[in-house]
Amino acid sequence: MVKAIRFDKPGGPDVMKWVDVEVGEPGNGEIRLKQHAVGLNYIDVYFRTGMYPLPMPGGLGMEAAGEVTAVGAGVTDFKPGDRVAYVARPPGAYAQERVLPAAQVVKLPDALSYEQGASVMLQGLTAQYLLRRTYAVKAGDTIVIQAAAGGVGLLVCQWAKALGATVIGTVGSDEKAEIAKAHGCDYPIVYTRENFTKRVREITNGAGVPVVYDSIGKDTMTASLDCLAPLGLFVSFGNASGPLPPLDASELAGRGSLFFTRPTLFTYIGKRSDYEAMSAELFDVLVSGKVKTSINQRYALADVAKAHEDLEGRRTTGSTILQP
The missing domain is CATH 3.90.180.10 (Medium-chain alcohol dehydrogenases, catalytic domain)
Structure with missing residues (x-):
């Protein structure tokens, strides 16, 4: 036993x-x-x-x-x-x-x-598909990652930085801001006292970002959408604050023809060949x-x-x- x-x-x-x-x-x-x-x-x-x-x-x-x-x-x-x-x-x-x-x-x-x-x-392969497949981050991109000091967040910060991106991340405290910064987050935003949508717009000179990775869910959906540039991608990959409310398609249109996806890891690793290739790339960067x-x-x-x-x-x- x-x-x-x-x-x-x-x-x-x-x-x-x-x-x-x-x-x-x-x-x-x-x-x-x-x-x-x-x-x-x-x-x-x-x-x-x-x-x-x-x-x-x-x-x-x-x-x-x-x-x-x-x-x-x-x-x-x-x-x-x-x-x-x-x-x-x-x-x-x-x-x-x-x-x-x-x-x-x-x-x-x-x-x-x-x-x-x-x-x-789970967290590393999630970071892999987010950065390499859902939206292929490239040098010069500026991205937003919610919960930047969490397990997926710290991996995304480091990996995106290695790819040449500028990383904006939200965190809940000054302590977590320091942790995120030490792991490649260029602009940690303490959401409990700062308006992170306003800060994202300031950091990007009003342009917004091409992608927001959001694992928080209900509490951050609207603000995440507001961070996006026209044709930007809202990636919802978790529900820490609760499930997303219904999303009206006109919201995406009105904010600049935005895209929305709700990916899951098991779709991305559904083929054994993808599972092995994604794991190999993850292990290589580690x-x-x-x-x-x-x-x-x-x-x-x-x-x-x-x-x-x-x-x-x-x-x-x-x-x-x-x-x-």
Whole structure:
């Protein structure tokens, strides 16, 4: 028997229980994995609260890294002892060990630790598709990233800077402004005391920006739209403050023929070839040092309720690791 987090009804952090679970042998096309580090992400809160419904009882957690301990029939790309990382669904990464399809994991380079791997699969691949595919950021661009001191935000700041962009980011405090600035954010804006739309217009001499990446949702949608230049792209990739209100198409027209997209990671990594290519590019920028992981919190997996409380209370920065 091994330990894992399970919950049988949506609710607050207290619904998560540290229980014994049986992990069987891997079947056809599957691997068994001993997990050394598990990532924490805001989507875990959405699943826990029922915003994103799951069959009950269920598990939580989308990403982790560890060592392959057994492989099932038909698995040729992995063997026991391989170091791997993954982002996968359905949720279930909050566990000491698990069985999952081999197609959902990628090999982790020796130059990266298990903690690094577990901290970047969801957030890092999200940063990759945002900057490289949803809107291909190029040298000379000015971009806006909401929640610049968060896990995705710090990765986006660094990666966009490496691509030659000017980065404007919103943060909730002076402390977070310093963190964002240290990670490549040229203009951290403390939204609790500054009008960030006005500041974006000042910084861009009234022009606005070609793209806004927004993971906050309800509270920032209108202001994000107001930051855009004509033909700009509003990228909504999260709902930390709640789901977006209905968006009237005429709003996009009236603000300058704007574009809107609501991307999801699993669409972008739906093809195994894309998953591997995106992971390879992510690992390359990490190994090169152009982008560094910021693991600023660690909790025992058994104490995940505290981790969720801190995440929802916006008391975390960068990435958080749960230790099985």
